[in-house]
Amino acid sequence: MMTNDFKALAGLINNRLSQMSYGNQPIELYEPIRYIMSLGGKRLRPLLVLMSYQLFKDNPEEVLDQALAVEVFHNFTLMHDDIMDDAPLRRGQQTVHEKWNSNTAILSGDVMLVKAYDLLMDSPGNLKDIIRAFNACAAGVCEGQQFDMNFEHLPQVTEADYLNMIRLKTAVLLGFSLELGAMLAGAKPSESKALYDFGVDVGIGFQLKDDLLDVYGDQKKFGKQVGGDILSNKKTFLLLKALELANPTQLQVLSHWLSQTSFDANQKVKEVTAIYDQIGIKELTLAKMNEYFAKGFERLGAIDAAPERKEVLRTFTQYLIDREK
Amino acid sequence: MMTNDFKALAGLINNRLSQMSYGNQPIELYEPIRYIMSLGGKRLRPLLVLMSYQLFKDNPEEVLDQALAVEVFHNFTLMHDDIMDDAPLRRGQQTVHEKWNSNTAILSGDVMLVKAYDLLMDSPGNLKDIIRAFNACAAGVCEGQQFDMNFEHLPQVTEADYLNMIRLKTAVLLGFSLELGAMLAGAKPSESKALYDFGVDVGIGFQLKDDLLDVYGDQKKFGKQVGGDILSNKKTFLLLKALELANPTQLQVLSHWLSQTSFDANQKVKEVTAIYDQIGIKELTLAKMNEYFAKGFERLGAIDAAPERKEVLRTFTQYLIDREK
Numbered sequence: 001m002m003t004n005d006f007k008a009l010a011g012l013i014n015n016r017l018s019q020m021s022y023g024n025q026p027i028e029l030y031e032p033i034r035y036i037m038s039l040g041g042k043r044l045r046p047l048l049v050l051m052s053y054q055l056f057k058d059n060p061e062e063v064l065d066q067a068l069a070v071e072v073f074h075n076f077t078l079m080h081d082d083i084m085d086d087a088p089l090r091r092g093q094q095t096v097h098e099k100w101n102s103n104t105a106i107l108s109g110d111v112m113l114v115k116a117y118d119l120l121m122d123s124p125g126n127l128k129d130i131i132r133a134f135n136a137c138a139a140g141v142c143e144g145q146q147f148d149m150n151f152e153h154l155p156q157v158t159e160a161d162y163l164n165m166i167r168l169k170t171a172v173l174l175g176f177s178l179e180l181g182a183m184l185a186g187a188k189p190s191e192s193k194a195l196y197d198f199g200v201d202v203g204i205g206f207q208l209k210d211d212l213l214d215v216y217g218d219q220k221k222f223g224k225q226v227g228g229d230i231l232s233n234k235k236t237f238l239l240l241k242a243l244e245l246a247n248p249t250q251l252q253v254l255s256h257w258l259s260q261t262s263f264d265a266n267q268k269v270k271e272v273t274a275i276y277d278q279i280g281i282k283e284l285t286l287a288k289m290n291e292y293f294a295k296g297f298e299r300l301g302a303i304d305a306a307p308e309r310k311e312v313l314r315t316f317t318q319y320l321i322d323r324e325k
Numbered sequence: 326m327m328t329n330d331f332k333a334l335a336g337l338i339n340n341r342l343s344q345m346s347y348g349n350q351p352i353e354l355y356e357p358i359r360y361i362m363s364l365g366g367k368r369l370r371p372l373l374v375l376m377s378y379q380l381f382k383d384n385p386e387e388v389l390d391q392a393l394a395v396e397v398f399h400n401f402t403l404m405h406d407d408i409m410d411d412a413p414l415r416r417g418q419q420t421v422h423e424k425w426n427s428n429t430a431i432l433s434g435d436v437m438l439v440k441a442y443d444l445l446m447d448s449p450g451n452l453k454d455i456i457r458a459f460n461a462c463a464a465g466v467c468e469g470q471q472f473d474m475n476f477e478h479l480p481q482v483t484e485a486d487y488l489n490m491i492r493l494k495t496a497v498l499l500g501f502s503l504e505l506g507a508m509l510a511g512a513k514p515s516e517s518k519a520l521y522d523f524g525v526d527v528g529i530g531f532q533l534k535d536d537l538l539d540v541y542g543d544q545k546k547f548g549k550q551v552g553g554d555i556l557s558n559k560k561t562f563l564l565l566k567a568l569e570l571a572n573p574t575q576l577q578v579l580s581h582w583l584s585q586t587s588f589d590a591n592q593k594v595k596e597v598t599a600i601y602d603q604i605g606i607k608e609l610t611l612a613k614m615n616e617y618f619a620k621g622f623e624r625l626g627a628i629d630a631a632p633e634r635k636e637v638l639r640t641f642t643q644y645l646i647d648r649e650k
Contacts, residue, residue, distance in 0.1 A: 146354040
């Protein structure tokens with residue numbers, strides 16, 4: 001089959017996921033894997049694998065294991081990141097290290113990384129190239145997480161540093177998902193590379209959009225507390241640009257709010273947002289975001305695949321861009 | 326070259342290790358890798374890869390990266406295990422999570438696992454078979470660590486459970502090292518499998534020997550405090566067999582010492598050892614250990630390789646068996 005229907009592809013993925021066996025004994029090692037994989041999510045990355053594959057080949061059912069490899073890897077990073085970030089919740093449920101303990105989350109995560117490799121083993125195409133690309137992506141994601149943790153303790157982070165961090169932490173895995181789909185379909189290296197670049201560009205755009213929605217999102221649609229990043233002094237693109245462009249008076253207000261340990265939450269969000277508005281941070285972020293989306297779509301346009309097939313990926317990406325949470 | 330000289334092989338390994346680059350930025354991610362890899366150790370596992378390779382082929386220089394993959398993987402497990410075991414020291418130096426912090430040890434360890442895979446990429450031989458065997462080994466090692474942690478909280482552990490745990494936690498990686506060397510040399514699957522089994526058998530024997538030396542080792546040669554396992558109530562083969570075979574009076578003495586939280590260390594070691602002596606635990610453990618060594622050597626004998634080449638591996642294994650620390 002070949003399908004333009006996202007829901008049909010998601011159905012294939014979720015069906016295979018529900019049949020997955022990660023291992024049995026000791027149960028303490030494997031139960032947390034089943035747990036985190038069952039928490040849901042949009043399954044965005046395996047969807048991208050299948051859509052990229054379908055640019056060149058039919059029968060996405062042939063590469064479901066490889067698509068799941070990316071989802072298992074993604075959830076491995078979530079399991080370990082949640083320990084490092086001391087996060088209590090993941091998709092509204094207890095994180096693994098909270099439900100069990102940190103040791104369990106470390107070790108189950110380790111096995112998940114091994115299982116991700118194992119799911120790639122029967123890949124059609126050049127296995128060595130595929131694993132090498134996966135290795136580069138996996139190391140990059142770890143580098144991004146380390147940069148992100150470093151940034152918390154740095155007084156100053158440049159725009160370039162920030163863009164590099166989100167590229168590594170979130171965008172390269174989207175890029176790899178698309179690259180993998182192309183490699184599995186036997187596409188030319190130049191096409192696989194172009195799809196990788198497309199994924200990285202729109203991935204950076206998505207993260208900028210997330211940063212933006214945290215401040216300017218519609219509370220009802222966003223699903224999280226608007227202003228959460230402001231309250232936690234998170235070094236987002238918005239804050240970094242504001243610190244870079246603020247005049248002395250604006251800088252004083254920002255610094256005041258960044259240094260307060262006790263404050264009225266609504267007031268902090270309101271006053272920091274007011275500074276953002278004065279500087280025009282929303283427009284600056286939108287411009288940067290759209291720059292990345294445009295660059296991404298340009299790359300997609302140049303890819304040597306049937307236009308109607310590329311249209312599926314374009315439509316899906318636009319749908320992701322337009323979502324408000 | 327082909328060499329029977331262990332020191333020459335170790336020299337090749339250490340030379341390549343000293344030239345290894347794991348990555349640069351962020352330094353917080355890569356410095357701990359350089360640190361743990363520099364702490365030394367016998368480099369036993371990469372030595373086994375090269376020796377197994379030399380059963381079938383000359384020029385071990387050709388597979389140094391693959392030999393190092395096993396050493397990097399081993400050190401990844403040490404870095405994560407040390408977090409889980411809350412160990413302050415590794416080879417007499419601060420552990421990574423003590424010198425930096427747990428988050429650093431988690432994330433640097435994750436990258437090490439990826440680097441281990443990366444070092445296998447240029448393997449001669451069938452890459453898919455090699456990675457599959459490595460995946461099975463890696464998952465097994467994690468399972469062994471989880472069983473070991475579980476055992477701490479179990480009232481009763483059987484001999485079979487214990488042997489299975491040490492097989493997974495320590496022996497399968499020795500088995501895989503030997504299997505890998507054979508696969509890299511293009512040996513027949515039956516020979517690779519026989520070498521794996523040889524490694525697993527002698528690996529179990531080595532762990533039983535470690536358990537034994539902890540109680541019956543020569544303090545001067547052993548290098549660790551004799552009786553450390555007794556003091557920490559560690560569920561070793563010796564303790565499990567003693568609990569299994571003790572008469573009611575002996576069981577009472579053992580249970581007494583297992584339940585004491587405050588005690589004279591020398592007295593505890595002396596009295597528990599006295600019970601072991603009464604039951605004949607030393608002889609029982611020696612018999613079990615020698616059973617595994619004998620089984621291992623029998624497998625080695627049956628391998629289809631030049632006798633003088635097998636002699637190298639036999640001599641080295643005997644040297645490891647005879648060491649007293």
